[in-house]
Amino acid sequence: MxxxxxxxxxxxxxxxxxxxxxxxxxxxxxxxxxxxxxxxxxxxxxxxxxxxxxxxxxxxxxxxxxxxxxxxxxxxxxxxxxxxxxxxxxxxxxxxxxxxxxxxxxxxxxxxxxxxxxxxxxxxxxxxxxxxxxxxxxxxxxxxxxxxxxxxxxxxxxxxxxxxxxxxxxxxxxxxxxxxxxxxxxxxxxxxxxxxxxxxxxxxxxxxxxxxxxxxxxxxxxxxxxxxxxxxxxxxPPIVALGRFAGWTPLPLSVRDARRQAAPLRAALPEVPAEPGGTACEPVLTGRDVVVRYGTTVAVRGIDLDLHGARVLALMGRNGSGKSSLLWALQGSGPRQGGTVSVAGSDPGKLTSARARTLVGLVPQSASDLLYLERVADECAAADREASAVPGSCRDMLDRLAPGVDPHAHPRDLSEGQRLALVLAVQLTASPRVMLLDEPTRGLDYDAKAALAAIVASLTAEGRAVVVATHDVEFVAAVADRVVVLAEGEIVADGPAREVLGGSPAFAPQVAKILGPGWLTVEDVRAALPQEAR
Known part of the structure; x- marks a missing residue:
């Protein structure tokens, strides 16, 4: 054909x-x-x-x-x-x-x-x-x-x-x-x-x-x-990485096939590690009774949400559940018909765009909407200037996400993943206290997602709060501390990632489906398995 x-x-x-x-x-x-x-x-x-x-x-x-x-x-x-x-x-x-x-x-x-x-x-x-x-x-x-x-x-x-x-x-x-x-x-x-x-x-x-x-x-x-x-x-995919680590032959391609070979590995694993504790601290961002409407349609229904520094919150839910609307309302650029949002004592929606960027950054689903210049190098240079960052900062960030992007290429000629990486690099150059990412892994391969996870980890290590709205359960399993699930504009689940993901047939990652709800990633398994059992 x-x-x-x-x-x-x-x-x-x-x-x-x-x-x-x-x-x-x-x-x-x-x-x-x-x-x-x-x-x-x-x-x-x-x-x-x-x-x-x-x-x-x-x-x-x-x-x-x-x-x-x-x-x-x-x-x-x-x-x-x-x-x-x-x-x-x-x-x-x-x-x-x-x-x-x-x-x-x-x-x-x-x-x-x-x-x-x-x-x-x-x-x-x-x-x-x-x-x-x-x-x-x-x-x-x-x-x-x-x-x-x-x-x-x-x-x-x-x-x-x-x-x-x-x-x-x-x-x-x-x-x-x-x-x-x-x-x-x-x-x-x-x-x-x-x-x-x-x-x-x-x-x-x-x-x-x-x-x-x-x-x-x-x-x-x-x-x-x-x-x-x-x-x-x-x-x-994770199932292949787990199969390689465990030495399974033939290499399983489905959860069903993997479960048939997983009994010895499950027996060798210790008890599921407990969720790490932590002292409660003041939230970096506070949202109270946030409401978003589009005509007669209510997208966000009076949501209360606190974002804490050094933590990654994953926002999940079916398509149309209100994730993007909530992010735009928190960032300040989107509509908000009710409620309050506060970051460092200020409402981002009432600040200039330059000032708001240092408080809350947002990478939208249609990342290319934020690109307006004719060369990748021009976009990076503009990002450095607007953020008062050291020249080359944006380009360095881009190379970590998607190495080898031609600096002379037009941003619209890049692949979807490369454009997303460029916009993410532009936003991160401003070093906002809160970073909101709407479907950030769309168009990214596994290596690029690993690089993104490393950048998210570096942001939280600096005390920043990160929110990831995504359907990518494997990425959430790798980076999130907390998961909030939305349905029809309301919060229906909120808790530690291990608890929320492991208890959901729809959102469970492959490793959890194979080994049980407490195990989310291959790295979790690798770290927990005794050396002599590997």
Whole structure:
């Protein structure tokens, strides 16, 4: 169905190819996972399949890409829309209508389908993705995760034989992500749809994948069954790291397979370590009875929240539960119809932006909204000036998150993960007392997330308070001291990370599912296991 023959690709102004002599064939009815570090070329590889690369991006493509026997070099992307459905990293950038129902129908209208067929497919897709209650909502009023499900649905309604998805579950809560992946698996099994999917959170996708394409970052590609490719990959999900540590053979790819081999490891582990105690201190930020409304919709319902220095609080909950609205209200830039917020005796919403940045920093879901200059180097230099920081501070921070970003590149030409890393570096340069991160791991690979975790740890070591709103349970397990779960704008759970994550089937990390609720990360297991038992 998809054939790449000796494909190489160079972006304008680059000497080294992003893809170098790649030959690969993807058959009908295969679900193929594309993975690799941030900036390795995953989005470029996906873009060749429908001709966006090079017709839209520019650059030089060498070799041949064919889909269903049609060579993409000879047809513009619009003439391949009946063959290839594409869901990009930024759902909002791909929307062309105003409401959910209109967006789901738009692609079918362009294909000239009959109204009764369109109506049926819209209803089926609304039910498949669990978004029937959103049908009349304006797209711009949806949360990031809701927008992502609508973007996936707008492609599914056209029933293309090939689906290309770039980070399709990155903004989805665990339950929604499982629903979307199960839907894709049904399309593969029942309709013979070919799915090419790039995803950094491999723990979600590996159990569904037939094959894996790994891009090491040097232009080459490793192709094979997931178990074989993961065995030698330098990056991998927690279940693979645990399997390597425990010496399990074959390497498990699902929680079920891992549990079957985990009995000896569970027996060797001591009692679950107790939660570390600590003396209560004055909160760095205090929010009381915070209320946020959008018209008649109440997004945050009278929440009380204290943030303490040297602590990481994870804000979790299903898509649309009010996480982002609460962060913007705490930061001061977003609407707040009721309640008070205080940082160092001041309300950030009543201060100048420059002063507020030194108190509370926020990295939004759409990180690129904060980028306005034409070069990465210019963004870093501006951040240093605005924060009165030592020149080079922002760039040093960026290199820790995403090494090797071209200083002369336009920020909008970076990958999603690289743009997120740049915005995070810009905000951290101001050294705010409170740092709010909204889906900060979206688009980041495992190494970049480890670097982000190290930066979060350094911030808390300096006494700062950090809040991470995320659906990435593995990242929360690694960094959070406390977890707050929201539902419909209210707090439904608040407690130590080990207690809240371990007691939730939806939010439990892979290690907890395998070894029990007290164990959250592979590092926890490594540290607790007696030396002679390793």
């Amino acid at each position: 998809i054939e790449l023959t000796d494909v190489s690709f160079w972006y304008h102004g680059q000497d080294d190819p992003v893809l170098n002599g790649i030959t690969v064939t993807v058959g009908e009815g295969e679900l193929v996972l594309v993975t690799g570090r941030t900036g390795a070329g995953k989005s470029t590889l996906l873009g060749t399949v429908n001709g966006l690369v090079p017709h839209f991006t520019g650059g030089h493509l060498q070799g041949e890409v064919a889909v269903g026997g049609i060579t993409t070099a000879t047809r513009p992307p619009r003439e391949l829309s009946h063959l290839v459905g594409v869901v990009g990293q930024d759902p909002l950038a791909g929307f062309v209508t105003d409401t959910v129902e209109e967006e789901l129908a738009y692609g079918m209208e362009q294909l000239g389908l009959k109204p009764d067929v369109m109506r049926r497919r819209v209803e089926e897709t609304l039910d498949l993705l669990g978004i029937a209650d959103l049908r009349r909502r304006a797209l711009r009023t949806l949360s990031g995760g809701q927008q992502q499900r609508v973007a996936i649905g707008s492609v599914l309604t056209m029933h293309p034989p090939v689906l290309v998805l770039d980070e399709p579950t990155s903004a989805l809560d665990p339950t929604a992500a499982e629903d979307v992946l199960a839907t894709l698996a049904r399309l593969v099994q029942d309709l013979g749809t070919t799915v090419l999917l790039a995803e950094h959170r491999m723990e979600r996708v590996v159990p569904f994948a037939d094959r894996m394409l790994y891009l090491p970052g040097d232009g080459t590609l490793v192709d094979g069954p997931p178990a074989e490719v993961l065995l030698d990959m330098p990056i991998g």
